[in-house]
Amino acid sequence: MQELQEIQLENSELNLKPTYEKAPKIFEIIFREIGNSIVGQKEMIRQILIAMLCEGHVLVESNPGLGKTLTISTISQIMSMKFSRIQCTPDLMPADITGTDIIEEDERGSKHFKFKQGPVFANIVLADEINRASPKTQSALLEAMQEKQVTVASTTYALDRPFFILATQNPIEMEGTYALPEAQLDRFLIKIRLDYPDPEEEFEIVNRYAEAFRPVVRRCIEKQTFIELQQITRRIPISNKLKKYAIDIVNQTRKMPDLIESGASPRASIALILCAKANAFLDGRGYVDKGDIDSMALPVLRHRVILSFDAARNNITSDKIILKILEDRKTII
Amino acid sequence: MLVVPLLEKYKKYLTWSYRTLGFFQTAGKFVFLFLLMILFNLYELAYYVPGVDKLSRSQTYLNTYWFNLCLMATGALFLTLLISLIYRLFGRRSKFNLINLLETSFPEFRTRLSTAYDNSHNINIVTKKLLEDVHSQLAGIKVRKIVPKDQIFRSFIIFLLVSGAATFCIYEGFSFNVSPGQLLDNLWDNVHNMNARASYEENEEVVPDSRYKVEAVVIKNGEQVEMEINPTMGLGFTSQIDADTEQRFNESSASFNENFKHSQTYSENLPEEYEPLIKQYFEELSSR
Numbered sequence: 159m160q161e162l163q164e165i166q167l168e169n170s171e172l173n174l175k176p177t178y179e180k181a182p183k184i185f186e187i188i189f190r191e192i193g194n195s196i197v198g199q200k201e202m203i204r205q206i207l208i209a210m211l212c213e214g215h216v217l218v219e220s221n222p223g224l225g226k227t228l229t230i231s232t233i234s235q236i237m238s239m240k241f242s243r244i245q246c247t248p249d250l251m252p253a254d255i256t257g258t259d260i261i262e263e264d265e266r267g268s269k270h271f272k273f274k275q276g277p278v279f280a281n282i283v284l285a286d287e288i289n290r291a292s293p294k295t296q297s298a299l300l301e302a303m304q305e306k307q308v309t310v311a312s313t314t315y316a317l318d319r320p321f322f323i324l325a326t327q328n329p330i331e332m333e334g335t336y337a338l339p340e341a342q343l344d345r346f347l348i349k350i351r352l353d354y355p356d357p358e359e360e361f362e363i364v365n366r367y368a369e370a371f372r373p374v375v376r377r378c379i380e381k382q383t384f385i386e387l388q389q390i391t392r393r394i395p396i397s398n399k400l401k402k403y404a405i406d407i408v409n410q411t412r413k414m415p416d417l418i419e420s421g422a423s424p425r426a427s428i429a430l431i432l433c434a435k436a437n438a439f440l441d442g443r444g445y446v447d448k449g450d451i452d453s454m455a456l457p458v459l460r461h462r463v464i465l466s467f468d469a470a471r472n473n474i475t476s477d478k479i480i481l482k483i484l485e486d487r488k489t490i491i
Numbered sequence: 492m493l494v495v496p497l498l499e500k501y502k503k504y505l506t507w508s509y510r511t512l513g514f515f516q517t518a519g520k521f522v523f524l525f526l527l528m529i530l531f532n533l534y535e536l537a538y539y540v541p542g543v544d545k546l547s548r549s550q551t552y553l554n555t556y557w558f559n560l561c562l563m564a565t566g567a568l569f570l571t572l573l574i575s576l577i578y579r580l581f582g583r584r585s586k587f588n589l590i591n592l593l594e595t596s597f598p599e600f601r602t603r604l605s606t607a608y609d610n611s612h613n614i615n616i617v618t619k620k621l622l623e624d625v626h627s628q629l630a631g632i633k634v635r636k637i638v639p640k641d642q643i644f645r646s647f648i649i650f651l652l653v654s655g656a657a658t659f660c661i662y663e664g665f666s667f668n669v670s671p672g673q674l675l676d677n678l679w680d681n682v683h684n685m686n687a688r689a690s691y692e693e694n695e696e697v698v699p700d701s702r703y704k705v706e707a708v709v710i711k712n713g714e715q716v717e718m719e720i721n722p723t724m725g726l727g728f729t730s731q732i733d734a735d736t737e738q739r740f741n742e743s744s745a746s747f748n749e750n751f752k753h754s755q756t757y758s759e760n761l762p763e764e765y766e767p768l769i770k771q772y773f774e775e776l777s778s779r
Contacts, residue, residue: 165493165623171616178616393617395610397602444621445606
């Protein structure tokens with residue numbers, strides 16, 4: 159055990175030590191507090207937290223009324239983060255999202271331009287029904303999502319960290335919508351498909367929200383603590399064998415021309431490994447397991463593969479293809 | 492540095508045990524091949540190699556028996572090396588991977604050990620804890636548990652048994668009464684007979700007999716010769732005589748078919764070279 163003392167950590171690493179040691183407890187509190195407010199939807203909550211830990215963004219495909227806004231606003235309350243909501247419509251302009259320069263008159267009566275921040279200047283942004291916004295407005299979100307900054311009138315403004323966008327789209331109403339371009343889809347770390355709660359869960363929802371007193375959410379962690387959790391997530395180690403396994407899964411999506419018109423990009427490999435790390439971290443594990451990769455393959459890849467016409471005609475979904483790929487690669491490890 | 496020095500230490504230890512196993516397996520293969528060569532007198536094959544015969548006669552160090560044994564040992568060694576080479580080149584045998592072996596043998600190391608090893612140079616708050624945990628666990632394992640003792644023992648026993656059998660054969664001079672020379676002679680005879688039969692069948696057209704389901708009509712020089720025995724002659728009875736046939740034996744001579752030729756007459760009319768063939772035909776017929 160004498161050798162154990164040889165490992166010396168840098169100061170930046172030592173600063174993370176308290177948060178790393180408390181992490182399992184922090185996650186337990188987060189899940190418990192969210193559970194006080196949200197009934198069921200555990201998988202969605204977990205995947206949103208995974209995306210937040212990876213500094214990624216989430217696209218949720220669900221029908222209205224399934225608690226997306228409540229979930230995301232609850233998370234922002236628990237983490238004492240600034241939350242804003244954008245209701246996307248066809249006439250929504252980029253400036254409505256990013257903000258714009260307005261003329262302001264001071265006490266002396268002189269006028270000057272002042273930048274008025276848009277709703278994107280928050281830690282957690284809910285872009286509701288993103289596919290209803292025009293492509294021009296959708297692309298305004300691109301820079302914010304990728305670079306975590308916005309540029310208005312040649313001036314670049316950095317967004318506050320952590321920055322997280324949860325965009326929703328309705329799967330049934332396609333009229334008057336603008337489908338998100340592939341380039342923008344790829345910028346979402348994961349895509350979550352939400353289904354209706356089961357009758358027991360719905361009973362509990364009715365009980366909880368049809369009463370006079372609504373559940374109260376407590377603030378559990380500081381913003382800085384969450385930023386440190388994000389830093390630790392990237393430090394979770396993964397073996398070379400598992401890295402190759404993740405890359406192999408992504409590669410397979412490029413080798414199925416009959417079913418997939420366009421496979422996942424290398425960004426998908428990065429996303430898959432990052433999400434697997436976050437999944438392991440949430441489970442309190444200090445290393446990535448094969449199960450982490452398998453469980454994150456669907457949300458990471460489902461929006462990154464573009465199905466061929468034949469596949470779509472035969473009702474083959476991207477989920478089915480990804481599950482088949484996982485089934486075929488089962489024995490690799 | 493954690494984990495890596497321990498792994499290297501275990502690797503050294505296990506490499507020796509796997510080398511021992513490999514030695515016994517290869518030695519077992521060699522002795523088995525040597526035994527086969529002794530039993531089937533395969534030294535004769537060596538004499539097909541130019542110069543071996545001359546060497547055998549010119550050398551004075553060993554008598555012929557021991558010289559032949561040396562030839563077979565050389566052959567067995569060559570074959571063993573060839574098999575090992577082919578197995579290594581085309582076989583699916585993966586290289587000795589200690590991490591895989593440890594992860595399989597000790598499930599508590601599953602994924603953790605390979606992750607710790609791959610990230611042993613990437614020290615941070617998370618990997619430090621992982622390396623420390625894995626290191627302390629690794630230090631506590633009994634690596635003797637994963638030594639392939641059973642396989643080594645089995646290979647050793649096989650080696651001993653086959654060596655014993657080979658030694659017995661060498662000192663008792665035991666071998667089967669089969670040799671490649673004999674086999675080649677037999678093979679040559681068979682090929683020769685087959686050729687002769689093929690050339691005969693090219694000239695002869697055979698018509699099957701409807702009664703005994705055997706070839707019974709031979710066409711010789713365009714003339715059809717019925718090779719059937721007249722039942723009343725009391726010759727050529729077969730084991731297939733049934734009630735109908737038996738009844739025909741009691742019929743009067745009026746039922747005698749004049750188209751049938753007596754085998755005796757028929758054999759007299761045939762050239763001498765066909766006698767063995769006709770004899771063979773009737774022998775086959777009577778044995779049915």
